[in-house]
Amino acid sequence: MLFQKTIQTFKTKTSGRLLVLCFFISWTLYSLTACEPKEDIITTDPAAKLxxxxxxxxxxxxxxxxxxxxxxxxxxxxxxxxxxxxxxxxxxxxxxxxxxxxxxxxxxxxxxxxxxxxxxxxxxxxxxxxxxxxxxxxxxxxxxxxxxxxxxxxxxxxxxQNAYFHTKAEITTNAIWKADKPHVVNNFVRVKTGVKLAIEKGAKIYFGKDAALFIHGSLQVNGTHNQRVAFKGIRRELFYASVPGQWQGIKFEATSQNNSIHFADIKNATYGLWAANPDRDETDYDLEINQTVIQNMFETGIRSHGADVRAINSLITNCGQSAVLGLGGGNYQFIYCTLANYTVGFRPETLTMHFSDRLKEADQPNQDYRVKLLVQNSIIWSGKRSNSTFPDQIRINNEAGTTPQLELRNSVLQTVTLAEHPAFNCCSNLLNIDPKFKAPTGRLEVDTPDFRLDTLSPVSNKAMALPEITKDLDNINRHATTPDPGAYERTKE
The missing domain is CATH 2.60.40.2310 (Immunoglobulin-like)
Structure with missing residues (x-):
């Protein structure tokens, strides 16, 4: 009897403990469920849309x-x-x-x-x-x-868009790049010595990252006013529209000659045109540039190592170093050109135009030759800086001791150091007078700078008429007697 009571007491206590344990577990589970954040509870409501x-x-x-x-x-x-x-x-x-x-x-x-x-x-x-x-x-x-x-x-x-693809391509016979499809250059294209590459009007040339066009022979770019030739990076998104340094550039090597670029737009490279083909021939320019825009370069618009370069009715702008850099002398002509290198986003301390009679390269003897420069009916300008001053934008160094041959006429020139130089302070040049471009600065990703002269420009009609040049960059007629300096002729609006 005592044994049965003991067993009964044990069962009663055990049942009570089990009941308490079950209650505790249930309460714990309920508490955990009740504490689960609402944002972690998954809804199956069909109305819950993304x-x-x-x-x-x-x-x-x-x-x-x-x-x-x-x-x-x-x-x-x-x-x-x-x-x-x-x-x-x-x-x-x-x-x-x-x-x-x-x-x-x-x-x-x-x-x-x-x-x-x-x-x-x-x-x-x-x-x-x-x-x-x-x-x-x-x-x-x-x-x-x-x-x-x-x-x-x-x-x-x-x-x-389908395209012609050129990857590490060597052009060994005369070739024509047609305009029926775009051309995409990856790595490089090299035109061999004595070989001509002609590019049809309206052609579009796109370059992959660090890609380049190397010309040992001849390049003929045959754009027209209505069908310009485009050279730019391969990225087509709006974000990349004005980003410099997307591709390397176009380089004319030592054996290159008889190069001409007409009605082209060269954008967003490390350098636009690099002429490394000195031949000391003053009567024949190895690189002729006409009615062309070079803009948004990480380094230089035109770089020359003693070459012969002539540019007419062209715009060079937004270059991280210089719009034009000529080292080791050379022969240069800039007629009806606008070199404007002061758009927002680029270093303000760089020069728009910089020449030197010496080229120094590592492990190479110095290349010394005099600078011969003609600037006519052109604008070289970069605007004021934060301290409201006009910094020098033109420099001509004679490290080798040669005497530069300078002729500057009817041009707008931003210079302080050379303001009293007889080649600058003469010949109807306009020194440190703001040409009043319409919209030279802006946010590069959304705005297109406009380097046409404003209606109130103080330099309008100050160029000298040149009978052999009757059109401007936009193929608009130049005024017959009092044209405007720079790449653009102002029109009445």
Missing amino acids: EFSTDSVKFDTVFVNTSSASRAVWVYNRQNKAVKISEIKLAQGNNAYQLTIDGQETNHASNVLVRGRDSLLVLVKAKIPTTTDTTAFILTDAITFLTNANRQQIPVVSYG
């Missing part, structure tokens, strides 16, 4: 087999609770696009959790496959999101 940072993804023209820059799509969960995206994918599975979902490069993801009031980043990149089309074409797809039985889409559109 929102997006954009209603579509669009790419400007992308060349075949060339990757675009990435576009970002932010996916927002505006709910207080979390949502689970059952599926993210490309609707058509188009291999022209690549997704990166929450840091993972994949075109398909499942069960992606987005906490309440949080977001998810999806990156989209275009890489157009090879095609035989010669004209631009459209490729479409859509990023689809499936959440709680809701299917939402973001359309993706790109404009593809």
